[in-house]
Amino acid sequence: MEFIIISTLNGVIYGLLLFMVSAGLTLIFGMMGILNFAHASFYMLGAYVGYTLAALVDFWVGLIVAPLLVGAVGILVERYMLRRVHAFGHAHELLLTFGLALIFEELIKLFFGDFPVNYRMPDELQFAAFTVFGTDYPFYRLFIGAVAVIMFVALFVLLARTRIGIVVRAAERLPRMAESLGHNIPLVFMGVFGVGAALAGLAGAVAGAYFPTNPNMALELGVIVFVVVVVGGLGSLKGSLVASLMIGLFSSFSIGLDWSLASLLGLVGLGDWAESVGGLFTMTLSSVSGTIPFLLMLVILLVRPAGLMGDRN
């Protein structure tokens, strides 16, 4: 029971963090069809802006300014780079954002050094929210979860329930038609990209204080964020949320389980044989928990190629 409760708690929060980072990526892909490789770089940028402002002014100021600043960077990237290569198709957009990711990484190293920086949460947030089975549960984890939930609700309401949402969705579905109705499509795309980048910036400012802020953080989270988006269905916000939570829960539960193929075969009396063979048979689930998201992605791609909630199933 203890195991289940603690694992669920940890898994849900980690899932919400993944959602927070991948929300902007989903938004940009869903609305613009751009697979933004530099997305995790915006996340990293957010963390470093948060760190700089937390040191100079205050943690909360960083939390507000980071998304604005990163959003502005996103707008500039869309206006002066992506728009120019848009006509040449997806491959060019992909390569451009990939190049940007490399440049951002080196720039961060240039200005902040190769090592992790000391970005920490403020002392007033550093306390235990409650105690569960003798272990303190840090409040900041709940804070991360809350920010993610607020982000999801706000995005969902914005897209599904407001006039802006209608225009954005129209611009994605039928750009020519929306344009002839008098809407400025390039402006809409620029705005969407800016908001997507800003969301990543906010995620960086929030999560960077909990996880190490270093020049590799984009690389570390970048891959898993793509897994989330693919599993959830490219472009589906709800799908991303579900996929994030699934990955969070799977990772969290698998860590506590020492299951191996040998123990499975032990159920039918082949356990000793499998133990003696070793290798793959004795590899425990907990030691490969990092690969579970990728296994999940593989299965999803085979069963539902467009993802859990993708459009083209």
Added chain:
Amino acid sequence: MRRLTALLLASTAVAMAAPAQAEPLRIGIIESLSGSQTSTGRLYSAAVQYGVDIINAAGGFNGEPIEVIEYDNAGGSTGAADEFRQAVADGIHIVFQGASSAVAGQITEDVRRHNIRNPGDEVMYINLGAEAMSLTGDQCHFYHFRYATTAPMRVNALVNAMAAAGELGTRVFSINQNYSWGQDMQTAIEDAAAAGGYEVVEAVLHDVNSIQDFAPYVARINAADPDTVITGNWSNDLLLLMRAASEAGLDVRFGTTFLDQPGNIANAGDTAIGHYLANNYVPDAGPAEFNDAYRDAVGHYPIFVEPPTIFAVGALAEALEQVDFGGGDIDVSAIALALEAVVYESPVGPITVRAEDHQTIRPVVVSHVVRGAAYPVDDTDLGFEVVGVVSGEDAIYPVQDSCEMERPD
């Protein structure tokens, strides 16, 4: 770019050379100078350069200053293989490398093959920090020298010093990364149990640097109720683990091997206080002259992988004093034989090469993190205070049976 400049310099030197020009000793640093392990690669490179500058200031070798050329392996073994070929083409005599056992495995194998195919034109490999046991086990060969500790040396020293300080307890939790290094660590922790008087309550391996959330592992540690957690984790895996443990209010002591990686203490903050570290050297263990000399030349006190690198180049310098080619061709085998016999007096004790597998027998320094340390790190007021220095004889383990070394005649 730097390599290009060095090449240009080298070629102009050749162009201007009189026929009687001596052959300079060429050192190649095949390190991770771009990519995610850049920070460590740069430290190795800086320390090698520092050591070579000292030799050159004293007149160089074979009548010429020693040349140092950097090669960027981009953090991978494929890059390392390419750069090794380039290094051979550039006439490199000695290769230095330290970050990553995977890269080391590639380089040591390339060096071994090169030496079989090119007798009389050998290349030597000085390993500065790749600690995989196999490098001095089934992959061992005469031209590979490991100037670094290995998992059993670190764990033995850690366990001895922590037990002597009464901080080890009787229940130890082992958590390590699931690759050669982490597996070596886990084996070492289990092997040291009898001597250390503890029980390994649980041993966990996890993926390398791909876990963002260590809270589930902390839940597991909590359930096992250990006194001490011993881990060979480095970089994020160490930081995240320590942070998650402190946030969960877990009351355990950590015994670590890479806590001195720059940035770790700043990032861990007060969480790190009281945790232990077993490594080659911390500034608190040595004389001020050694630390100050490095700071004056490089800009900071010797940290992390720098001290063992300085020791390795220092030992090489002593080996070079024993050989004399009279300005003629350089015989790498003679240098290797001389290096084998060197007893290098490091600030913490003598370092010698074990002839059977070319592992160095060297002191291991055990320290713990305190506030107001003599040598604070990362712009904090925290730093490492020495708890004990375990001598090479006490830290060393037996030669692995898998090592069959062929010696040159």
